[in-house]
Amino acid sequence: MSARKLLILPGDGIGPEVMREVARVTAWLSRKRGITFDVSEDLVGGASLAEYGTPIREEVIQKAREADAVLFGSVGDPKWNNVGFDKRPELAILKLRQELGLFANLRPAKVFDALVDASTLKPEVVKGLDIMIVRESTGGIYFGDPRGIETLPNGEKRGINTEVYTTHEIERVGRIAFEMARKRKNSVCSVEKHNVMESGLLWKEVITDLHAREYSDVTLSHMLADNCAMQLVRNPRQFDVIVTGNLFGDILSDLASMLTGSLGMLPSATLGAKHSDGRMPALYEPIHGSAPDIAGKGIANPIAQILSLAMLLRYSFDLETEATMIENAVSAVLATGLRTADIMSEGKARVGTDVMGEAIVREL
């Protein structure tokens, strides 16, 4: 196999420091498993704004296109809060999604047994929780035209955004959800607002057809987005895979994450369509933000970033064994009682970013 090209984009805030712990894991992969990467690194977000005046350079997008996988940290820095709509740090991730065609955002929400008490929900409600939200991520209201703010003849302003979904866009993300489900508990819940939105009505129809045509072995249900938000709070374990559009997915996946009580633990993947040469564009990132308030203090939790690497090994390089080894090492380290500040609880041992990273590699 030719060298595995990996582009690392640490970004802002705690991004760079949690990414350093990933380096320990890739060193282990090379040392003990003979798995090596051709790594390059670049700036995005506030870091790129400071250096180049743009949240992401065309050059970096090009590098991402050529990489086999992108490992992303996090972007956002209060310094750039008022920088204007066309320069905000979030554009780094939005542009990567769109330019690389990363249409399927996979957001696992999983409760680790050792952390079941971290949730604000009762342990009996969330113990064993394991949901996979598949969120469409290059379409919908984030990218539809017309959009903008216009001034009306009477001087008032009018803000507009357009939600658009085509059969093709819905089908391809639906397919990812059904494939995921087959490897999990074989059940998909499709979420929209077909009772008030025609784009939701089409969503429901297309998913229903696709299911009947190609995935009738998978259990399919449909749920309105408002009800889904309620059900995630009432009884989250009823779900296996949830598939939904960009905007609902943004809200529901964050909601699902918070059920676990420990954002510092959760990775994500965003996948594109396979090219004719078999390569699949893919980006992996923790779901937590850049956490500027704790950046540089050495106390951030590196686990979500390390688990993002595990997802990368699994989905981009088919290294299921190594992915599982890393996930198990994380569980084992938690079981020994080590905790970073964000997941600290009474009677446990509080450690910093580097000690946590080291412990995981030692466990490996």
Added chain:
Amino acid sequence: MSARKLLILPGDGIGPEVMREVARVTAWLSRKRGITFDVSEDLVGGASLAEYGTPIREEVIQKAREADAVLFGSVGDPKWNNVGFDKRPELAILKLRQELGLFANLRPAKVFDALVDASTLKPEVVKGLDIMIVRESTGGIYFGDPRGIETLPNGEKRGINTEVYTTHEIERVGRIAFEMARKRKNSVCSVEKHNVMESGLLWKEVITDLHAREYSDVTLSHMLADNCAMQLVRNPRQFDVIVTGNLFGDILSDLASMLTGSLGMLPSATLGAKHSDGRMPALYEPIHGSAPDIAGKGIANPIAQILSLAMLLRYSFDLETEATMIENAVSAVLATGLRTADIMSEGKARVGTDVMGEAIVREL
């Protein structure tokens, strides 16, 4: 004062049976407090579809326009699930909102001390919770044009909806939120997605300006919708009043409701702009649905419908004393241990719809 015109629309499922308990309370109002109503009643939702082939007749909308207040039950019946987009029972409520200009949907999420254990969240997280969500309800993506499903030249379909907000629409609902906050804990959190949607950017600007101009005594914060969903799970008591658009409001208010663990307890109000004659269009309804699975069994919880009447007395007729009396009676009855099935817990006395209604009136 001239007769208070009240239009009662029980709707489907448990609507009619919980509305019967409201009649006990209005009888008490007349007997003991000398407060009377000129009541008329009509069909909506599935009940109207069955009788007239439409979820709501123009005649009923006209009656609602002429009423001082509308007390709504709930609509929706599985029988009408596949009736088509232009006949679905939900149109009853959507049309009433739009035709009467009911732009501000007030959704309290309140945890009663006696029911703190009903929540799936830990009691220490939700005890004393008291949030008011002000949701814009005649604009945004529910009503914007263009909308629909079109067939593309290649045979694919494309679903479209448009989110539109004008300065005026944002300002008037913002004003309601700030006014509410002044009577509560004086704090408003405005929620949008200004980082990806220009309509959200305008929302944020307009609320910020309005605050600076007219409500600088109220504490204002801004939050992204995805973060708000997380914060509602992480630490819901940080909120007093939340103001947001139609679609985010739909999801976030349902999420907030579920934090209380007892949907059968929660009322809502939807208000319009005062006419020149001082009348304000207003509709009151429980947030629970028509619950077809338990309809007709006499076990539904009438409290949300009764508390909707309390909101009606407060907002439409300035009968603060009577509204508070009813709310206190509900608390007192819960404290004695009476529970309908939906809020039942060990050691309490399980009662039906009518016994609960009677007990509240006896307490009054």
